[in-house]
Amino acid sequence: MFYREAGDFNTSYAEDQQTFPIKFDRYRYYVVLFIAIFVVPFIINDYWANSFLLPFLIYAIAAIGLNILVGYCGQVSLGTGGFMAVGAYACYKLMTAMPDVSMFIHVLLAGLITAAVGVLFGLPSLRIKGFYLAVATLAAQFFLVWLFNRVPWFYNYSASGQINAPERDTFGILITGPNTEAWATYMFCLIFTIASALVARNLTRGSVGRKWMAIRDMDIAAEIIGVNPLRAKLTAFAVSSFFIGISGALFFSIYLGAVEVGEVFGITKSFLVLFMIIIGGLGSIFGSFAGAAFLVLLPVLLKIVGVDWLGWPTDIVAHLQLVIVGGLIVVFLIAEPHGLAQLWRVAKEKLRLWPFPH
């Protein structure tokens, strides 16, 4: 009834190619942005920030990054945890080496460093494909975690082997360390999340993104029609690692504050982010958000239902969570390989006609 393109006349090419061509979608997008920026910071409290909003925003960035590599370029990577660790440790080294520089710069630099590492580990993708490559990226995962565990320079020779985020501010507002306000950390992450989504969306619909998708759909055919596989694959690795590095830096400095690399950035983290994009939708920016929200909320919900309402022991709930996540992955791959994003798309198609049958 209200969700249709009738009466919405585009008068320029720019209008014709905008991200949300339907008026209702566009307004919905503005409303979501408005609420996220101008409403949530005033009502946020520590519980909501730490149990849902911060992990959601940070995982969304990681999921966007991995989605670029897996969903758009078709190169499956299981090294996400390792690349997040690179972002975290790069951020830590920068924070301790240059205390006066703004955190914005540190996080961006951490992203750039991760991009360089990502390109290095992306080089084998030129020779090997499919799950051979997936297994090869495990090399990055194990090697990087080992490196940060064993080389004392990376954790500044601290006795515990952990890294702890020192107190840093941006424009006079404290955003890392133990004495932060919930709204400040939330806004800091939100800015990065919105920027990442915008950049990713515009990259993937431009010529770079089309080259990635050509490589994904059939790499030899893409090569024949003139896509340079070297550049396409390596840019995908670089951009993807850049986002994942940013999310790793935020995960360490803003969300956790202290990190033990094997525990936080182990292989389970790689699988978690991969599951987010499978459930959310491969090759979709919205899907990255949906998947991140889903897998961040699921444990919280299960804990509320299982432990608080039913009074079950926590270990049973934790095992049940494994069963549910694993089962969902299989169900989604069988029933809806494009994930929650596709369900959303189908719903929108239905809305266009509703309430008329044809």
Place this chain on the structure above:
Amino acid sequence: MPEQLAFTIEVFLNGLMAGVLYALVALGFVLIYKASGIFNYAQGVMALFAAMTLVGIQNGQVPFSHLINAILGTDVHHFGWHVHSAIAIVFTVAVMVVLAVCVQRFVFRHLVGQEPIILFMATIGLAYFLEGVADLMWGSEIKSLNVCAAEGACLPQGLNMWIDETTYNAFGYGFFIDNLDIVASIVAIILVVGLVMFAQYTKQGRAMRAVADDHQAALSVGVSLNFIWILVWSLAGFVALVAGIMWGAKSGVQFSLSLIALKALPVLMLGGFTSIPGAIVGGLIIGVGEKLFEFLIGAPFLGGATENWFAYMLALLFLVFRPQGLFGEKIIERV
């Protein structure tokens, strides 16, 4: 014999034994991959599941007892009997066959014709699912596993004294080799010979090779794909059980058992996904390579614990030069 050289040889031998165990896990991967083109990441969790089921049946644990207690408020844990190892193994094999049928019936039958990478991700989901089910069924605490044929005839533990003494008398330096590793090597050899015989000389084995060669051609001469896939998953379940017994007896039945899948992946990349001899040779190379690297370079110069990534780096370097592995079939691509 100089001390250092003897020590290196000992590390080499231990690496060889570890390699046999890696090969044992890798074998399960190769079986499924050859017959159905599925790269089964869940193989390690299957080994864990099999070992836990075996221990559970041996000790007469009630399956899902924690869950039942939590829901019904009861307090049941054990049936109160102990089952002989041989009978427990038979029951476990039966459970693995049921599992194979379920996996085939509910998961992979719906994914026929999908891209390999989708199948791979489905097996990751399957691994999580199985791990959760195993924990719910038998509890997640570390269990000790011992398989006994009769009273006093269990899987041996500890060092082999005979080798220690003989080599000490011969070279003036006693080699430390675990009894269990020797048994594992013998079992692995028997298993491989058995599997090769099965594939070469039985009707089902021939059908299995036909399916591996060409699905459609096999289908057109009357081979039931469904049956072969169930057969192959059951065989992989059996191999997982053997691997689970060996690793479980070595280091206890616990979550880390499922991580042996991660050890087997570089073995496969090195040996080629489609070759049984490749899995063996790859396993030996990785086992010896990582132990020697840790001993000669890792521990003295790099701070140790290099075993985690050495195999992957080796496989990665190797793949860049020979993408199909040592014994794999050449990859031919067409547009």
